[in-house]
Amino acid sequence: MKLLFERSVPGRKQAIFPELDVPEVAFDEGLLRQKAPRLPQMAEVDLGRHYTELAKQTHGVNDGFYPLGSCTMKYNPRVNEQVAALPGFTDIHPLQPEATVQGCLRAMHQLEGMLAEICGMDAMTLQPAAGAHGEYTGLLLIRAYHQHRGDTARTKIIVPDSAHGTNPASAVMAGFTVVAVPSNAEGGVDLDALRAAAGPDTAGLMLTNPNTLGLFDPSIVEICRIVHEAGGLCYYDGANLNAVMGHARPGDMGFDCVHVNLHKTFSTPHGGGGPGSGPVGCKEFLAPYLPGPRVVEGEDGACGFDQPEQSVGKVRSFYGNFLVAVRALAYILTLGREGIPEASASAVLNANYLAHMLAEAGYTLPYGERCMHEFVIDCGPLKAETGVSAMDVAKRLLDFGIHPPTMYFPLIVHEALMVEPTETEGRETLDEFVSMMERILDEAHTEGEKLHGAPFDCPIGRPDEVTAARKPHLRYEFGQEG
Amino acid sequence: MSTIPEELSYTTSHEWVSNEDDVYTIGLTDFAQDALGDLVFVNLPQVDDEVVAGEAFADVESVKAVSDVFSPVTGVVVEVNEDLLDAPESINEDPYGAWFVRVGEVTEVGELLDAEAYAAHCEQEA
Numbered sequence: 001m002k003l004l005f006e007r008s009v010p011g012r013k014q015a016i017f018p019e020l021d022v023p024e025v026a027f028d029e030g031l032l033r034q035k036a037p038r039l040p041q042m043a044e045v046d047l048g049r050h051y052t053e054l055a056k057q058t059h060g061v062n063d064g065f066y067p068l069g070s071c072t073m074k075y076n077p078r079v080n081e082q083v084a085a086l087p088g089f090t091d092i093h094p095l096q097p098e099a100t101v102q103g104c105l106r107a108m109h110q111l112e113g114m115l116a117e118i119c120g121m122d123a124m125t126l127q128p129a130a131g132a133h134g135e136y137t138g139l140l141l142i143r144a145y146h147q148h149r150g151d152t153a154r155t156k157i158i159v160p161d162s163a164h165g166t167n168p169a170s171a172v173m174a175g176f177t178v179v180a181v182p183s184n185a186e187g188g189v190d191l192d193a194l195r196a197a198a199g200p201d202t203a204g205l206m207l208t209n210p211n212t213l214g215l216f217d218p219s220i221v222e223i224c225r226i227v228h229e230a231g232g233l234c235y236y237d238g239a240n241l242n243a244v245m246g247h248a249r250p251g252d253m254g255f256d257c258v259h260v261n262l263h264k265t266f267s268t269p270h271g272g273g274g275p276g277s278g279p280v281g282c283k284e285f286l287a288p289y290l291p292g293p294r295v296v297e298g299e300d301g302a303c304g305f306d307q308p309e310q311s312v313g314k315v316r317s318f319y320g321n322f323l324v325a326v327r328a329l330a331y332i333l334t335l336g337r338e339g340i341p342e343a344s345a346s347a348v349l350n351a352n353y354l355a356h357m358l359a360e361a362g363y364t365l366p367y368g369e370r371c372m373h374e375f376v377i378d379c380g381p382l383k384a385e386t387g388v389s390a391m392d393v394a395k396r397l398l399d400f401g402i403h404p405p406t407m408y409f410p411l412i413v414h415e416a417l418m419v420e421p422t423e424t425e426g427r428e429t430l431d432e433f434v435s436m437m438e439r440i441l442d443e444a445h446t447e448g449e450k451l452h453g454a455p456f457d458c459p460i461g462r463p464d465e466v467t468a469a470r471k472p473h474l475r476y477e478f479g480q481e482g
Numbered sequence: 483m484s485t486i487p488e489e490l491s492y493t494t495s496h497e498w499v500s501n502e503d504d505v506y507t508i509g510l511t512d513f514a515q516d517a518l519g520d521l522v523f524v525n526l527p528q529v530d531d532e533v534v535a536g537e538a539f540a541d542v543e544s545v546k547a548v549s550d551v552f553s554p555v556t557g558v559v560v561e562v563n564e565d566l567l568d569a570p571e572s573i574n575e576d577p578y579g580a581w582f583v584r585v586g587e588v589t590e591v592g593e594l595l596d597a598e599a600y601a602a603h604c605e606q607e608a
Binding site: 408 | 522547
């Protein structure tokens, strides 16, 4: 398809301005640009068609199934949008007097309380703007805690080898050194390796539970105990909270602080549609270090701001992505105390149904058919037998209007496809996915070579990722006439 | 089957090493580059940096993942192959020519395999 610059016609324009009714201002010559900016010149109708064409080439939850593992691409109910569009939430300014935005403060306070309850934490901040930002904030709390005790020797963060890549990256950003611990044969943390890694230099552990293999670590209480006995703190990466919300709480497992991804678990826009939000929760003893200002409720019932005494400082301007928080609040209130655990139970049921059906179909599930909210397929055996890789399977799914599962992650499974259906998909959609996967398996065995060329019906086939990474073109190159 | 030159030594984490007058040249093996796929970015240490046997001293990035490169020896970096920064593909094209660093003042050499033992190790991992 043509770019805007290629659709541009010199002199064509759309805007019809009203007559100038204010005095004209003469700018200093030095402030004026010498050459007109090279902007596309086109009619509104052509511009509209361009963006509509682009929109047609995307894939979102409104287009079709989106089982992108570890991303929780659930459907976001429209009511969230309606609530977030209320003028009382939108027509405000972060610097306006507290007395005039009591409703907004109340909404933040209420959401913080509900998230804290779901996570088993005592205090929350809504400031972090995404998951990794939340991780970084949580690690700042851990660092501040050790430093205020005068314990400066704790420089290491322990991370399992099945972790999201953001965990070690956040730890390094926060000034720690990363120690990786391997997984055991069942996909959980190797306890002996953890005991060997934990010591007087351990600042903390970062763990996702259930982990990226979709497995709930049965040793979780022991894991937290080992880290605590070594003097470290435990950080819960809430990326996979959708598997356990309403059933099990990180705080009860032994974790000291957490982040949750509102854009995953709590049904706010996600994947190009953001912005995200990664609130951080902690136990009472870490609350003095939280980013400020925090929303507090006074004795008179009015909400106001308070700066925690030993705050690590702001991690974002003002109060985070406020309207995202409003959407999450709408979601939690809609589902209620019964709906929250039902949502996660359905997510787990959907994943187990798919895992079972795909194993029946002939796919290899390296950690068995039982899982939490997601599971990993190993296409290694398929590749050895037919030459068809996880990449080929993923690309072929595009032809069927399905967003492929997460590929080549977690790294400990080499030909991984990580499937997370979420609770918002009906049985018919899951069955349709299974039949497409059966068809691909059949094609792999009968015409495997062909699959290396998939997808066949998409606007773009296989982009040359290697050249794009090695020699990126980051801006439009004008021709001679430009 | 990947190429494994007789005259080099190897680590189980797929680095190759050659020792000339106590200066150790280190790179990634053919097996490693094949497993990683097309490399698009390399992160290298600087001259005078200390490296420790068994610990990461560089990392390489493919379109799939970022992977650490581990040092087979403890010592000090005396030379860095900066050409790799602009041409990470040379690791794919010529793994035994595309050395990463040269290390001197070596105080410890980790466990190394000869070509035959390394070939057996690759066989096991494949």
